[in-house]
Amino acid sequence: MVDPAGTGSEARIRAILARRSYRSFRADPIPAEAREAIRAVLDGAPSLFGRRSGYAILVDDARAAELPGAVMSGLVGKINPWLLRSRPPAFLVAAGDSSGGLRDGERHWYNADAALAAQLAVLEAAGRGIGSCWVGGFHERSVAEVVRLPAGHRPLAVIPLGFPAVGPDAPFSLLGRGWDAMAQKLISGRRKPLEKIAYRGRFGEPFVDPGELPGAARGVEGGREAAWRGLGASRSCLRFGPRPVGPAELRLLLECARWAPSAENSQIARHVVVEGREAVRALWAAAFPETPSPRADELPALALLELGAPFPVKARTREQPFFLIDVPIAVTNVLVAAADLRLGWQVAFRFDQARAAAHLGVPADHQVVAFVGLGEPGEAPSGAAVSPLDQVRAARA
Numbered sequence: 379m380v381d382p383a384g385t386g387s388e389a390r391i392r393a394i395l396a397r398r399s400y401r402s403f404r405a406d407p408i409p410a411e412a413r414e415a416i417r418a419v420l421d422g423a424p425s426l427f428g429r430r431s432g433y434a435i436l437v438d439d440a441r442a443a444e445l446p447g448a449v450m451s452g453l454v455g456k457i458n459p460w461l462l463r464s465r466p467p468a469f470l471v472a473a474g475d476s477s478g479g480l481r482d483g484e485r486h487w488y489n490a491d492a493a494l495a496a497q498l499a500v501l502e503a504a505g506r507g508i509g510s511c512w513v514g515g516f517h518e519r520s521v522a523e524v525v526r527l528p529a530g531h532r533p534l535a536v537i538p539l540g541f542p543a544v545g546p547d548a549p550f551s552l553l554g555r556g557w558d559a560m561a562q563k564l565i566s567g568r569r570k571p572l573e574k575i576a577y578r579g580r581f582g583e584p585f586v587d588p589g590e591l592p593g594a595a596r597g598v599e600g601g602r603e604a605a606w607r608g609l610g611a612s613r614s615c616l617r618f619g620p621r622p623v624g625p626a627e628l629r630l631l632l633e634c635a636r637w638a639p640s641a642e643n644s645q646i647a648r649h650v651v652v653e654g655r656e657a658v659r660a661l662w663a664a665a666f667p668e669t670p671s672p673r674a675d676e677l678p679a680l681a682l683l684e685l686g687a688p689f690p691v692k693a694r695t696r697e698q699p700f701f702l703i704d705v706p707i708a709v710t711n712v713l714v715a716a717a718d719l720r721l722g723w724q725v726a727f728r729f730d731q732a733r734a735a736a737h738l739g740v741p742a743d744h745q746v747v748a749f750v751g752l753g754e755p756g757e758a759p760s761g762a763a764v765s766p767l768d769q770v771r772a773a774r775a
């Protein structure tokens with residue numbers, strides 16, 4: 379279980395549970411070591427088939443000073459006036475290749491790649507005491523111009539990074555700490571209980587919460603995570619061993635998904651938990667009807683079918699719907715937590731989603747986004763074919 383005293387294990391899980399959005403920053407620059415670590419995480423971020431249709435970049439040069447104005451120009455960015463005041467020393471910009479990136483119909487998978495890369499960087503920052511806030515309300519053309527995105531690429535989120543302005547010595551202003559406190563209280567403060575967002579075996583069967591976990595204090599105010607040794611490489615495993623995922627591990631994985639940031643704290647990510655290799659095999663047969671029956675060592679002990687619930691707020695843009703951003707962010711939290719629990723993972727975004735939905739009773743108004751496999755990591759024999767579940771992988775050389 380989580381070790382709140384911080385003795386060294388599960389530092390990544392503690393960072394996930396402690397991360398909260400900050401909207402007011404100190405002027406201090408981000409140390410070079412932290413910038414290097416964040417860049418390394420972005421460079422190593424896995425993506426769908428290693429294609430890097432989407433990505434995130436760290437903006438820590440003169441362009442950072444221009445980004446608040448770019449975000450705020452135009453109507454949409456006006457919802458974030460705090461950015462003009464907070465002047466963070468750096469930003470992450472999540473973006474993707476809208477013209478040449480991988481897509482299936484209207485689903486532009488660059489959203490998922492970019493969300494994954496940016497959330498990995500957000501967690502690396504959180505472990506180092508650096509605050510962040512995903513921002514989806516910004517003026518797209520101005521941001522693309524400031525960061526000089528290539529033609530055909532589109533930004534989908536702007537994320538200020540900086541040390542949070544908290545504590546008695548931080549100056550107060552309405553758009554600074556005042557806005558931060560108000561956003562926490564009115565938007566971000568609550569989380570849906572687990573049984574409202576997770577299901578056991580089939581959509582609609584609530585995952586009954588077997589007891590509260592010790593809650594993490596807000597954010598990174600206590601400074602850097604004492605035991606932080608970095609996120610490490612985010613790599614899928616090649617095969618799975620037979621060890622089941624225990625109930626406490628499962629609970630913790632779902633808790634990490636629950637604390638993921640989401641647009642307007644809508645928490646649209648839903649998780650259908652499928653336990654045991656035989657149940658996973660049945661889901662696999664629905665999801666990959668064309669592929670031969672999986673070998674035992676291709677089957678994870680646990681699967682999560684990751685869904686987006688209907689969201690009353692209109693999509694960010696037609697090709698950047700929130701379910702393709704928020705759900706991959708929650709998945710990222712799960713994958714990072716899995717590493718602390720010594721679990722391996724594989725993730726697929728491309729599969730027969732309609733059949734998988736029918737198999738688990740997912741209603742038509744929910745969007746199936748990802749099939750996540752989790753279990754004891756195993757090695758594949760050399761020359762073994764890549765499993766159809768193993769789609770989120772390191773970038774091609």
Ligand SMILES: Cc1cc2nc3c(=O)[nH]c(=O)nc-3n(C[C@H](O)[C@H](O)[C@H](O)COP(=O)(O)O)c2cc1C
Nearest residue numbers: 398399512513514515565566639640641642643703
């Ligand atoms: C895709 C996305 C877009 C967001 N856009 C904004 C935004 O425009 N302005 C803002 O203040 N917060 C924004 N947020 C932050 C959410 O409000 C915040 O994550 C949520 O309230 C949960 O709070 P927490 O991050 O403190 O846990 C966004 C989050 C996500 C994931």
